[in-house]
Amino acid sequence: MPKSPRVDPDQLLELFSVSFGAYYGDFTAAAARENLTASQGKTLGELSRGPVAMRGLADTLACDASNITGIIDRLEKRGLVRREPSPGDRRVKNVVLTPEGEQAVEAIRAHMDTTRAGMDTLDAEERATLHALLKRVFTARCGES
Known part of the structure; x- marks a missing residue:
């Protein structure tokens, strides 16, 4: 069996x-097709995992709470999300994806042509391996998916 070539961490960082960068460009273009900014699209994607408190959303997206308020206000006006009191603490507002928001997430994912074309070059086993490796590298950000 041939020995795998040595790849140093700097090569991985570059890759x-x-x-x-390619993913972000693809994502940004797909979100724009839905008349959304990349930040709005990312917010919807995070909410597709389930309701999130406003503070938690700001932490996950690594932005100031005031920015999240503006993003949620705009998404709420379009009927893509709604705010609900948290069952555990009525002072806390959870943000919930609406059915229209779910459709927007699906449309964004469906229009990520460059990313999908790249993933289509992998067979099922390779995709599973890539998933496991990325999950291991980015454990704190990937959750249980």
Whole structure:
């Protein structure tokens, strides 16, 4: 069996940079097709995992709470999300994806043509391996998916 070539961490960092740049460009274009900014699209994507408190959303998206308020206000006006009191603490507002918001997330994912074309070059086993590796590298951000 041939020995795998040695790849140093700097090479991986560069590949991550190129890969994530391509992904972000693809994502931004797909979100724009839905008349959404990348930040709005990312917010909807985070909410597709389930309701999130406003503070938790700001933490997850690494932005100021006032920015999240503006993003949620705009998404709420479009009927893509709604605010609900948290069952555990009525002072806390959870943000919930509406059925229209779910459709927007699906449309964004469906229009990520460059990313999908790249993933289509992998077979099922390779996709499972990539998933496991990325999950391991980015454990804190990937949750249980």
